[in-house]
Every structure is written in structure tokens, then in C-alpha cells.
Amino acid sequence: MSIFVSGGAGFIGSHLVDKLSKKYHVIxxxxxxxxxxxxxxxxxxxxxxxxxxxxxxxxxxxxxxIVFHLAAFLGVDEVAKNPIETMETESIGTFNVINACIxxxxxxxxxxxxxxxxxxxxxxxxxxxNFQVSPSSSYAIAKRYNExxxxxxxxxxxxxxxxxxYFNIYGPRQDTRMVIPRFFNQALNNEDIVVYGNGMQTRDxxxxxxxxNATIEIAEKCTGSEIINITKGEDITILELANKIVKLTKSxxxxxxxxxxxxxxxxxxxxxxxxxxxxxxxIGKKPETSLxxxxxxxxxxxxxxx
Numbered sequence: 001m002s003i004f005v006s007g008g009a010g011f012i013g014s015h016l017v018d019k020l021s022k023k024y025h026v027i028x029x030x031x032x033x034x035x036x037x038x039x040x041x042x043x044x045x046x047x048x049x050x051x052x053x054x055x056x057x058x059x060x061x062x063x064x065x066i067v068f069h070l071a072a073f074l075g076v077d078e079v080a081k082n083p084i085e086t087m088e089t090e091s092i093g094t095f096n097v098i099n100a101c102i103x104x105x106x107x108x109x110x111x112x113x114x115x116x117x118x119x120x121x122x123x124x125x126x127x128x129x130n131f132q133v134s135p136s137s138s139y140a141i142a143k144r145y146n147e148x149x150x151x152x153x154x155x156x157x158x159x160x161x162x163x164x165x166y167f168n169i170y171g172p173r174q175d176t177r178m179v180i181p182r183f184f185n186q187a188l189n190n191e192d193i194v195v196y197g198n199g200m201q202t203r204d205x206x207x208x209x210x211x212x213n214a215t216i217e218i219a220e221k222c223t224g225s226e227i228i229n230i231t232k233g234e235d236i237t238i239l240e241l242a243n244k245i246v247k248l249t250k251s252x253x254x255x256x257x258x259x260x261x262x263x264x265x266x267x268x269x270x271x272x273x274x275x276x277x278x279x280x281x282x283i284g285k286k287p288e289t290s291l292x293x294x295x296x297x298x299x300x301x302x303x304x305x306x
Contacts, residue, residue: 002027004061004106006051006097007070009036011174012112012166015212016068017044029060030071037173051093054100061100066219069097070112073139078177083138090142098153109161110219113147115204115231115274116140117165126275129165129227147227154225162218167231167274171208171294172301180205180295183242184302187251196260197268199239204273206232207294210287217283231274232287244292248299 001024007013008028014037020026021043028038031050038046049056051071061067071093073079073086094111101109118127119134135141147163154161168179176182186193214230242255260268276286289297 001025002064003066003068004029004064005068005070006030006057006093007072007112008068009038009046010034010070010074011037011171011178012169012208012211013068013070014038014173015171015208016070016215019212019216020068027060027064029057034175051089051096054096057096058100058103061097061104061106064104064106066108066110067097067101067106068110068112068215068219069094072112074177079137079139086138087142090139090146094146094149098149098159101159102153102157107159108219109150109153109159110215111146111150111161111163113143113163113165113227114140115165115167115229115272117144117147118269118272120269124271126231126233126273127229128275129229129278151225160223161225162222163227164215164218165227165229165231165274166211167204167206167229167272169208169211169230170205171298174208174298179203179238180241180245180298181302183245184249184299187245187249187253188302190252192256193242193246193253194256194258195238195242196258199242199255199257200237200270201268202235202237202271202273203241204231204233204235205241205291205294206230206287207289207297210289214279214283214285214287217285218279221283226278226282228279228282229274229276230279230287231276232289232291233274233276234291235271235273236291241291244295248295 003024004027006029009030028046135144150161170180174181280286
């Protein structure tokens with residue numbers, strides 16, 4: 001049995017491939033724009049191509065049973081500065097994946113969506129999947145479009161699909177486009193830890209191992225077409241996060257509050273955390289790794305990688 005993973009050399013993708021390749025042959029499809037985080041083995045075949053090329057996607061997905069579609073343009077700063085590339089990767093890439101699945105008779109797609117779809121509304125309780133979404137950035141709008149597109153594909157072509165709204169995934173191998181590895185990097189170099197705004201904005205950080213376990217179990221156990229939060233369900237302020245990392249690393253860094261650059265405005269939300277009750281009802285479990293435990297595991301990886 002072969003599995004196709006687009007974006008499989010990236011942070012989430014490489015961890016997904018690690019676990020899948022213990023049971024299946026995995027086709028990794030990635031343009032390696034950001035290099036590769038893959039740990040290769042005999043069950044992994046890497047195809048260095050662009051998700052926007054339909055013929056390449058069609059050929060690579062032949063004889064695959066499940067498609068995990070993770071290819072995306074990532075990182076708030078990168079996405080904000082490259083809105084066209086962001087939206088084209090999402091729209092053209094997903095169009096190619098879907099049509100390749102139709103032509104190659106693949107009946108299951110797992111799609112990496114985002115909690116950014118919930119938009120900038122301040123939410124006082126854990127947000128559920130039926131919340132009235134309000135995406136404002138190019139990235140989130142493109143992700144929401146694909147969720148709707150996939151639902152229509154299920155209705156017309158009966159291809160099972162699952163849009164997973166990932167909430168601030170973190171862990172080993174993540175690069176400094178994301179906040180936790182950026183804070184670790186600054187702390188380990190005893191540099192100022194730069195926090196945007198007043199630092200009181202909150203995020204719901206979900207550890208990579210929990211994320212991968214949920215992603216695979218959804219693919220193996222679920223049918224139909226669903227939108228599912230992948231979330232720890234607990235939020236923390238960015239200021240608290242910075243202080244945790246300073247304490248963990250025993251850093252001499254100071255925390256520096258700076259104004260948000262104008263290009264980040266569409267991506268900033270004051271409070272966000274999700275409900276994992278739907279996930280629990282579907283697969284019988286939800287993310288359990290505490291932030292303290294996940295930060296320690298991430299820090300241990302960073303130290304051992306030096």
C-alpha cells in the first residue's frame with residue numbers, strides 16, 4: 001500500500017512520513033524550497049516537484065490509496081509578503097491533488113487546513129468547528145475555499161476527505177519562521193526575545209506527536225467529509241510563552257515588546273484556542289502533551305542537534 005504526502009519534507013510532513021513509513025510505502029512530493037527535514041528510509045520515495053504542475057501530481061499519485069495534502073506556503077512573515085504565491089499554491093495545488101485523485105481512483109484525502117480560518121474574532125471559549133468563520137488573510141481565505149471545495153468533491157465524487165484545522169503546531173525540526181523555535185533561537189543566543197504588541201495575545205500550542213497521531217487515525221478510521229480541529233484546547237499568552245522559554249533555557253535574554261509591522265496586521269488575533277471534542281468523538285482520543293512537556297522535548301532536540 002502506497003501513501004502520497006505533498007509537502008512531506010517540511011516540519012509536519014516529515015513527522016507524518018516518519019510514522020507512516022513504519023507501515024506503508026510513502027511517496028513524498030515536495031519542491032524542497034525550504035530544504036528537507038526528512039529522515040529517509042527504504043519505505044520513502046522522494047519526488048522533487050512542484051504541486052502546481054498537474055502532470056507531476058497525477059503521475060506521482062498513481063497506485064496510491066490515501067493522499068495527505070500538506071503542501072503550502074508557511075510562516076506569517078513569508079505569507080504576508082507573498083500573497084499571490086500563497087494563494088496559488090493553495091488553489092492550484094489543491095485543484096491538482098483533487099483531480100489526480102479522481103483520475104487515479106483514490107478515495108481519501110486528508111487536507112492540512114488552519115485555525116486561522118476562525119479569523120480575528122475574540123473567542124472567550126474553545127472554538128468548535130461549527131463556529132461562524134471569518135478568515136481575513138490570503139492564507140486563511142485560500143484554506144477556507146479549499147475546505148468548501150473538498151466538501152463539494154465528496155458530494156459529487158464520493159471521495160472521503162478531512163480538513164484538519166491545525167492549531168499552532170510545534171516541536172522538533174520546526175524552523176524559526178514560527179514563534180517557538182524563534183524564541184528558542186533568541187534565548188540560546190542570549191538575544192532579546194522579540195514579542196509583538198503587548199504580548200497578551202494568546203495561542204493554543206499543540207505538540208507535533210499528538211498532531212501526527214490524530215492525523216493518521218483520522219485517515220485510518222474516519223469516512224465521509226469532515227472539518228476537524230487538531231488542538232490541545234488550552235491557550236497561553238505569548239508573553240508567558242517567552243518567559244517559559246527563558247526559564248527553561250536559563251537564558252540571559254530580555255523580553256522586548258515591539259509594535260506589530262503593518263504587513264502582519266491581517267494575521268494578528270488577540271485570543272484563539274480550540275475545542276477537541278469532535279476529534280475525541282471520532283477517534284476516541286485528543287492531544288494530551290502539556291506545553292511544558294512539549295517545550296522540554298523540543299529543547300532537548302535542539303540541544304542534541306547542535
